[in-house]
Amino acid sequence: MKRKISILGSTGSIGRQALEVIEKLPDEFEVVSLAAGSNTELLNAQIKKFKPKYASASNLNEIEGAIAVTLEDICSDKENDIILVAVSGKIGLRPTITAINNGIDIALANKETLVMAGDIVMPLAKEKGVKIVPVDSEHCAIHQCIKDISQVDRLIITASGGPFLRKTVEEMKNATVEQALAHPRWNMGKKITVDSATLMNKGLEVIEAHHLFGMDYDRIKVVVHPQSVVHSAIEYVDGSVIAQLGLPSMHIPIQYAITYPDRFEGIKSRSFSFSEIARLDFEEPNWDKFKALSLAYEAGKLGGSATVCLNAANEESVFEFLEGRIKLFDIIDNVEEMMSKHTIIKNPDLDEIFEIDKEIRTKTREKLKAIV
Ligand code: NDP
Ligand code: MG
Numbered sequence: 001m002k003r004k005i006s007i008l009g010s011t012g013s014i015g016r017q018a019l020e021v022i023e024k025l026p027d028e029f030e031v032v033s034l035a036a037g038s039n040t041e042l043l044n045a046q047i048k049k050f051k052p053k054y055a056s057a058s059n060l061n062e063i064e065g066a067i068a069v070t071l072e073d074i075c076s077d078k079e080n081d082i083i084l085v086a087v088s089g090k091i092g093l094r095p096t097i098t099a100i101n102n103g104i105d106i107a108l109a110n111k112e113t114l115v116m117a118g119d120i121v122m123p124l125a126k127e128k129g130v131k132i133v134p135v136d137s138e139h140c141a142i143h144q145c146i147k148d149i150s151q152v153d154r155l156i157i158t159a160s161g162g163p164f165l166r167k168t169v170e171e172m173k174n175a176t177v178e179q180a181l182a183h184p185r186w187n188m189g190k191k192i193t194v195d196s197a198t199l200m201n202k203g204l205e206v207i208e209a210h211h212l213f214g215m216d217y218d219r220i221k222v223v224v225h226p227q228s229v230v231h232s233a234i235e236y237v238d239g240s241v242i243a244q245l246g247l248p249s250m251h252i253p254i255q256y257a258i259t260y261p262d263r264f265e266g267i268k269s270r271s272f273s274f275s276e277i278a279r280l281d282f283e284e285p286n287w288d289k290f291k292a293l294s295l296a297y298e299a300g301k302l303g304g305s306a307t308v309c310l311n312a313a314n315e316e317s318v319f320e321f322l323e324g325r326i327k328l329f330d331i332i333d334n335v336e337e338m339m340s341k342h343t344i345i346k347n348p349d350l351d352e353i354f355e356i357d358k359e360i361r362t363k364t365r366e367k368l369k370a371i372v
Pocket of ligand 2: 136137138205
């Protein structure tokens with residue numbers, strides 16, 4: 001039986017790679033729906049090739065060759081066995097909740113969903129018997145290493161260090177958008193690439209790991225590993241460390257997440273060679289240079305709406321940076337300021353989460369306007 005799959009964000013970096021995986025596994029998948037934002041030209045080409053019944057885009061009138069529906073419609077369609085949530089940013093949260101409420105398994109790339117509402121999403125998935133399999137390479141690695149979470153002492157998340165690993169604070173301060181987007185290892189969407197340059201991405205991943213694996217923050221460690229070959233590791237209570245290794249490629253974690261618990265050759269390109277890699281380096285993160293990482297830990301430990309505030313202040317500032325209106329460090333300064341002024345709500349419901357998200361974004365835009 002083919003797995004019926006829908007992809008939210010099919011025109012993005014993850015979405016496009018997911019379709020490449022599916023193309024290699026034609027006997028395993030049937031594409032039910034595809035959803036994009038504004039790139040309807042690519043979406044329509046994908047519709048032609050993968051023949052989904054339904055499709056969604058910001059402008060529904062531009063869709064050709066499939067029935068135009070909303071993201072909510074896609075996620076309410078119980079015909080789906082699995083939905084890959086690969087939209088970027090806060091757009092992912094509501095559809096993910098709808099899919100879970102409809103008992104549909106989730107392959108989750110969109111980490112912002114858990115950063116904003118992990119305390120709602122994870123218990124809901126448990127209640128509905130829905131599997132959430134992470135696409136994010138670090139979490140996918142950890143997912144592959146864990147046999148029994150109760151025996152795990154620590155999670156060790158690796159970080160490539162991004163384009164500014166060897167740059168000075170001064171150089172980072174004056175970084176152009178182009179420099180921030182020049183990631184040494186991964187070719188990703190713009191928002192996550194900027195997050196990788198500030199290490200906010202790693203901070204968001206720490207929060208993501210906390211929710212996915214139910215691990216306390218002081219038992220989640222980040223280590224810089226520039227080669228991105230060790231995708232992450234876990235340490236068992238007896239000190240044994242199990243790591244997952246592979247050549248840097250998002251195809252593999254995407255394939256793992258959408259085919260779990262099976263494994264297929266699929267898109268595998270070539271065999272792994274230890275001697276070819278020859279050496280693996282590890283170092284502590286520079287906490288002074290990459291303040292985003294400590295801010296994310298702080299928000300995570302504070303809990304409640306603190307991570308909603310962190311995420312909104314960051315995402316909105318990243319948009320401003322990408323427009324060339326502010327500097328790279330203004331992103332982090334703004335996150336810090338928004339967090340210091342935020343009154344935390346302990347167990348926010350979804351409405352409160354969206355309200356806080358909106359409020360922080362408005363405050364961020366007002367504040368950053370003053371900087372320009
Ligand atoms: P991209 O920016 O490349 O893609 C985002 C996708 O979302 C596009 O298909 C875009 O459509 C779509 N989209 C935007 N707005 C809407 C909307 N209103 N409704 C429906 N779809 C919309 O991002 P990435 O693929 O890089 O990242 C996606 C998610 O995966 C992020 O949360 C990121 O953190 C996570 N992730 C990504 C990794 C990577 O390697 N790229 C690695 C690990 C996690 P369009 O282009 O048509 O406007
Ligand atoms: Mg990652």
